[in-house]
Amino acid sequence: MNVRYSRRALSQLASVHEYLAARNLAAADNVTASIRSTVARLREMPLLGKATDEADVHVIIEPEYLYRVFYRVEAQRVFVIRMLHGRQS
Numbered sequence: 001m002n003v004r005y006s007r008r009a010l011s012q013l014a015s016v017h018e019y020l021a022a023r024n025l026a027a028a029d030n031v032t033a034s035i036r037s038t039v040a041r042l043r044e045m046p047l048l049g050k051a052t053d054e055a056d057v058h059v060i061i062e063p064e065y066l067y068r069v070f071y072r073v074e075a076q077r078v079f080v081i082r083m084l085h086g087r088q089s
Contacts, residue, residue, distance in 0.1 A: 001043050002077040009069075009080040016067075016085075031065050035083065038062040039069055042078045057081065
């Protein structure tokens with residue numbers, strides 16, 4: 001199954017990296033790699049995340065840094081809608 005990121009999700013991922021890179025580039029790389037790795041798991045198990053209150057939207061939690069990745073399964077692809085840190089709403 002293919003994975004596609006919305007512009008919003010890509011922007012959020014870039015913002016996370018930019019914010020962290022200003023403080024610690026290695027940490028920024030680790031966090032974004034972990035988020036991408038979590039999303040990559042959805043290729044094999046697209047329904048791995050939990051359903052949300054929003055129709056057809058699931059959420060998977062990146063376990064190390066607690067980012068929540070919201071996504072939708074569409075035909076033969078996973079569409080990443082947005083991502084937030086566990087402390088954000």
